[in-house]
Amino acid sequence: MTSLAAPFQPQPINGTIYLLEATGGNVALCAGPEGAVLVDVPQAADVPRIIGALENFSLGPARYLVNTHWHEDHVAGNAALGAEMLIVAHENVRRHIGVERRFRTGIQAISPAQPPVAWPRITFDDKLTLYLNGEDIQLHYLPGGHSDSDVLVWFTQANVVHLGDLFWPGVFPFVDVDHGGSVAKLLEHVELLLAWLPETATLIPGHGPVSTRTALVEYGQMLRATTQWIGEQRKMGRNLAELQKAGLPEPWRRWGTGFISEAAWIEIVAYDMG
Helix, strand or coil: CCCCCCCCCCCEEEEEEEEEECEEEEEEEEECCCCCCCCCCCCCHHHHHHHHHHHHHHHEEEEEEECCCHHHHHHHHHHHHHCCCCCEHHHHHHHHHHCCCECCCCEEEEECCCCHHHHHCCCCCEEEEECCCCEEEEEEEEECCCCCCCCCEECCCCCCCEHHHHHHCCCCCCCCCCHHHCCCEEEEEEEHHHCCCCCCEEEEEECCEEEEEHHHHHHHHHHHHHHHHHHHHCCCCCCCHHHHHHHHCCHHHHHHHHCCHHHHHHHHHHHHHH
């Protein structure tokens, strides 16, 4: 693989783990003599710059591309890299990725079908471990929170975890309730992560700044407080339009400055409650 584009400059996180701040999302890189492992490539246009980074930085060949889930902004680079790297993902990613999918709740969008070269060639149903560059790279399936296909990628020796879209620091998350996601289940996953992951772990979200446990705690507090408030308001007979007009109480309104607005978050939570 060759590229004339200016390559990304990998930002060191810990050990063999680096961050590539690609357009629209965070790409994790495990680099060493046994080859390169990438986690998520959100934009096809960034592939030449990623290739350049691998050629200039990794001591070994491009080996594996891990998808945290099937949404386009995490797999758009698959087609350009699938002939060179083995794509690894949960089996539901392969089920979804070759089919056009529509989002109707929270956002109005279409995720286009990807060609066969973009489909995962290694899938699993619960957990999988890759051993490379002195790392035990653990992939754990956490179903039904953000979507039906999410995995976390835990670089255990480096104590770094790529959480994909299970974690959105400081902003409301997109929860794909149209395709198996659930706000209530996402909160369960966050509570599980807080009990399970080392307190000193470095957390790479799918979007936003590299974070620590403190940000994950705040995220869980937001999920719990906003869902509780919306549930209480619905019991009082307020409909979706009334809730969106009133808005959330402080301090949660500031979380609506990201991809998902305050009104969209209220819609997602209300839909999830039925």
